[in-house]
Amino acid sequence: MTDTAPGTMPGTAPDTAPGPALGTAPESAAAFDPPELFAEPFPWPRTAFDPPELYAWLRERRPVTKVTTRNGQEAWLVTRYDDVRAVLGDRRISSDIRRPGYPKFGVFPPREEDRPFIWMDPPEHAVFRRLLVKNFLARRVEAYRDRLQALVDGAIDRMTAGERPADLVRALALPVPSTVLAWVLGVREEDQGFFNTATEHLMNRADFTDPHALERAMKAGMELRAYLDQLITEREAAPDPGDDILGQLVAAAREGTIGRNDVVNSGMLMIIAGHETTASMIATGTLVLLRNPGHVAELRADPGLLPGAIEELLRYLTVVHLVVLRVATEDIEIGGQLIRAGEGVIPLNFSANRDDAHYPDADRFDIHRPAKDHFAFGHGIHQCVGQSLARLELRVVWETLLRRIPTLGLAIPAEDVPVKLFSQISGVSVLPVTW
Structure with missing residues (x-):
């Protein structure tokens, strides 16, 4: 669950396609002609695993450079680790x-009136952080472990009892985060079927295999917003609105700390940021692991390696790729380049997470790498408020998969897995697996 833009999509280009170069390391910075690539508007397509190859060239030669975006805006790309950290x-x-x-x-x-708190600066932004952060303290998150374990076991039971191959996205990656999110928000148990289905449609808005995906996603977004509005109305009528996130936000609105529409906006943000990011990590992270059987064998032999492996997967994949967007309010120098007030800034966290100057041989996936200082959850005051819950979900999912399905493998070649090429939150549309 991240402090991220709620599910927006860049440009009008198709968002998913089979990735012919899936999982291959980018070519050397000198192995292609950058002017030809610069002719294309930003953002440029990535693969499931790797950033656009131009990022490496930019880090080496033009670490802060101006580009034109798909809607004709100009903005500064910031590509090196230290510079991205400075911006954030x-x-x-x-x-x-x-x-x-x-x-x-x-x-x-x-x-x-529909602007969520991720698009706010202090002091407005700090109000929402203070309201939400207590829900993601270590003790509170750890209290979900037993329920989460039962949820994951149930999803795997249903998957293994069904036909093979199975789609790990629909069997595990989608239902687990949406159900956890329902718990955290305070969705009624009898409504969780609707909630899970609607969040699934919302996440699959760019599934190129389904011509009706975007239409369903738009309908689901409206239905979820209406549902949240109904829940909030019920909480407002109750003497005690409850101690889940919706209840806390309703209480804050009663006190005048935030407005009623802020409650709805925050709920929608939590749905998109908390579901899509974790679901994408579960699916794409599993794909990475299945392509690295040596690492999987190590993790099975020593489960204590998994927390470090999760940090490396977060760094290596950086699924929240085109969300961290900024604008300068004063003239500022970054990486030797003057950026003037009013100019857009795009600190590329994926490029920073693949900076060899900070992570030697950064394009290599290595579960033994110390990687906890990555920017997959951002940095600074907008750093992901729900990262502790996301880490717990990932750990329980992968611990259980590795233990319960030792023969898990891909059912199709990795290069045929449909990849979200332009999405601000990257991932795969389906992941056929067998065992």
Whole structure:
């Protein structure tokens, strides 16, 4: 669950396609002609595992460079680890989408009243962080472990009892995060079937194999917003609105700390940020593991390696790839380049996470690498508020998969797995597996 833009999609290009170069390391920085690639508007397509190859060339030769986005805006790309860290920690760089120059990738600006807190600066942003952060403290998150284990076991039971091959996305990656999110938000148990189905449709909005996916996603988004509005109305009428996230937000609205629409906006943000990111990590991370049987054997022999492996998977994949967007509020120098007030800034966390200067041989997946300082969850005041819950979900899912299905493998060649090429939250559309 991240402090991220709620499910927006850049440009109008198809979002998924079979990735012919799936999982291959980018070519050397000098092995292609960058002017030809610069002719294409930003963002450029990635594979399931690797960033666009131009990122490595930029880190080496033009670490802060201006590009034109798909909707004709200009913005500065920041590609090196140290520079990205500097941008994310600088209060002169704004997250407020209302500011002129903020990069939008063709996304229609939301109504002012529908702006969630990820598009806010302090002091507004701090109000929401303070309201939410207590829900993701270690003790509170750990209390979900037993329920989460039962949820994952049940999903695997159903998958292994069914036909082979199975789609791990629909069998495990989608239902687990959406159910956990329902617990955290306070969705009624009898409504979880609707909630899980609607969040699945919302996440699959760019499934190129289904011509009706976008239409269903738009309908699901409206239904989820209406459902949240109904839940909030019920909580408002109750003497005690409850101690889950919705209840806490309703209480804050009663006190006048936030507005009622802020409650709905925050609920929608939690649905998209908390579901799509974790679901994408489960599916794509499993794909990485299945392509690295040596690492899988090590993890089975020593489960204590899994926390470190999760950090490396988060770094290596960086599924939240095109979400961290900013605009300068003052003239500022980053990496020797002057960025003027009002100019858009795109700190490329995926490029930073593949910077050889910080992570030697960064394009290699290595579960023994110390990688916890990655930017997969962001950095600074907008760092992912729900990262502790995401880590617990990933750990329980992969511990259980490795233990219960030792023969798990891909049912199709890795290069045929459909990849989200342009999505701001990357991943795979389906993952056929067998055992």
